[in-house]
Amino acid sequence: MSRECGNCPFNQTDCENPLCVTAGGKQRLITTVNYQIPGPAVLVCLNDTVIVNVHNGFETDSTTIHFHGAHQNGSPWMDGVPFITQCPILPGTTYQHKFIAGQAGTHMYHGHSGTHEADGLFGQYIVRKPEDFNKHELYDLDLPEHTMIFWHWFDRPVGEIFALQNFASTGMPPYDILINGKSEKEVYTKDGKNYKTPRAVFEVEQGKRYRFRAIFNSIIYCPVQVSIDNHNLTMIGSDSGEFNPVEVETFIGNAGERYDFVLNANAPIGTYWIRVRGVGNECKSGKINQQAILKYKKSELEVPKQDVPTYDESGRSGKLLNPMDLALTSYPENDVIVFTELESPEPTRNINGTPDVTIYLEFKTYTHSSIRYPQMNNLTFSYPKSPLLTQWNRTDINCSPKLRKYNCVDNFCTCPYTEIMKKGDLVEIVLVALDPFPIGDHPMHLHGNHFQVVAMETVGKNISTQHIRDLNLAGKIPKKLEKVPYKDTISVPSEGYAILRFVADNPGYWFFHCHLSIHAAKGMAVVIKVGEDIVDIPTAPQDIPRCGDFPSLPPYY
Structure with missing residues (x-):
């Protein structure tokens, strides 16, 4: 936490200051976009022109930004992969991303150089279709505040941990999962009383159906299981694809995946735990879990009456979409649904025949x-x-x-x-x-x-x-x-x-x-x-930065 957090967490109001990044309450070096974690949301409509100016404010690191889920048709130099589609953005310089939002769906942007994304360089990139704004047969509202970003988080800069793992064999034990940049991980004590930074809260109104968008990422293998107390989830899409609705009690997202679901706010007015836990081997053995809160409008409770769920209590029986580790992991309390069982509601591209x-x-x-x-x-x-x-x-x-x-x-x-x-x-x-x-x-x-x-x-x-x-x-x-x-x-x-x-x-x-x-x-x-260079692959703008070796100089004397 920085000085913008004031007296957080002892004064919870200070934790919501505009430039305060709590990230579970651990004081450490972080990477931010416009001083925020997550960075500002990029919310556009299908076929909009997107313009994002990326200014590298690092003192020594070069960087790039990838819009994860954008195909960059006709603008491949905007894909953001260093030394593949562009030169890295040098410290103190700016690179303008300009492209057409050609793929509707739940996407994200994140750093694609070093470990910047794992230290906080990420945010949501959502592309909506016209019908998403109209009255949809499956839901009533599709609101920006109902995007959930689940991000694995360490208690130290990831570059340091990564270097120690490589050269000192120290391992990379999991630490925490941020939900929209928040968690209740660190405990602060003052005058004999314990304090924590606030959790993420998602508000709904009873009787309405809401489209939620869930985004996942992790530096290590730590898929995340999600469920919401007293509510089933109607899964309707993943990444840029849609599938016929499937009602489940819980689902899992692995790094880079996105899943959309509809929540029917038909429970009694109150507050409910959103239970989150890591299910990969290390996150399971480390019992890495976290919570957010689903709060109904007019609820008198800020926190659910039930105790904070433990790791083992953060699972849920019933139908589970997208199981992991089926080689050695059984799900005796779940009816699992793998992705290949899902079906698109509309015909998709013809992929029949013998591949070329x-x-x-x-x-x-x-x-x-x-x-x-x-x-x-x-x-x-x-x-x-x-x-x-x-x-x-x-x-x-x-x-x-x-x-x-x-x-x-x-x-x-x-x-x-x-x-x-x-x-x-x-x-x-x-x-x-x-x-x-x-x-x-x-x-x-x-x-x-x-x-x-x-x-x-x-x-x-x-x-x-x-x-x-x-x-x-x-x-x-x-x-x-x-x-x-x-x-x-x-x-x-x-x-x-x-x-x-x-x-x-x-x-x-x-x-x-x-x-x-x-x-x-x-x-x-x-x-x-x-495709072939020049013939098929678009030619990059002439003024795009160039980089590479400068192996020798001609003799001057």
Whole structure:
């Protein structure tokens, strides 16, 4: 907490000061957008022109911003990935993002350099369709104040923890989950009385139906389970996709995912716990849980009558959407619904037929110099020295496993791993996760496109990429190809596989990576290149910044 927080938490009113960031009450260095966590909401309508001026106020760090869920059709240099689509924004300089909001849905923006997003550089980016504002058959109100952002949080700057994990093997034990930048984690004592920073509160009016939007992210594997006391949740969409309504008691979101649900405020007037807990191995063993409050207008209670729920009390029986860790985790009190069981209410893009390109990506951890690296196809992604998009003629992307042109030390190999396809290709990507639990279900996020998950299964310890390849080639993997909801982030089951399809109609260089920040930082990524330079891929503006090596100077004497 900063000086803007005044006498918080002893004076709770001070905790709501305009520039006060409580973030659970721990005093530590943080990263903010306009002095806020979360940063200011970017709320637009479909096909609006979005203009965001990003000024880097860091003294030494470069940075970038990614609008997670925006495809950047025709403006790939606005995607915000350093050394892939742009040069990093240097300290003291400004980069203007200008693009068309072409994908309706619940999205976010976040830092895409270093660990900035894990330290607070994030916010909501919501794109509404015209019908979202009209009276909807499923809900009455879709309000900005009903966006929930669940963000894993540490008690120290993440760069420090990450460095110690790599070089001192100290681990990254989980700490807390922020809900819209708030939590009741730290305890302050004054005059024998305990005080905490306030929780997030969501207000509703009895008799109304509300659309809620939930956004998730984490640097480590810590999927978040959510439920609301005395209320069921009608799930209606995820990322930029919609699906037929499914009523559940609880659901789980992994890093990078977003889920929309309708809450029917039909309970007695009062206040109710919103129960939140981490369900990944480390968050489960560390019993990481948090709460927010659902408050009905006219309620005389600020806090629910029930005691603050413990970790074990933060689960809920009944239907559960999007379970994690099915390789070794059972849900005896739940009727689980996996994402592939959901169906779009409207016909989706035609993805039938034989794919033009099929890519197999094998996930496996490799240990080098005592550091564990989650890899794809035995490669660790390393960034080029100039952006692939804007300075393609200065970079070498010939480092796919077939070409064997990458840097290796023993069997540890790094390169700007790139898979290439033609514009218009029907693409199938088969993701095979070999690592056993507790590595967890990798949340894979694709920039520049959404995809459809046509098959997904947990196999078990005997899984092999060759076996999945053989089954796929023989047509023995059942695939759902009609009315498949769109996604841009999917959790690939540990000891299992997921098969994605999409039409490569958005030319550019698109990052495809695990959205656990620690895995992305360690190189669990690949670039999907769609189309040919100059011919298909849009040419960046002439005045866009350039960067790269300056290896030598001509002799002057």
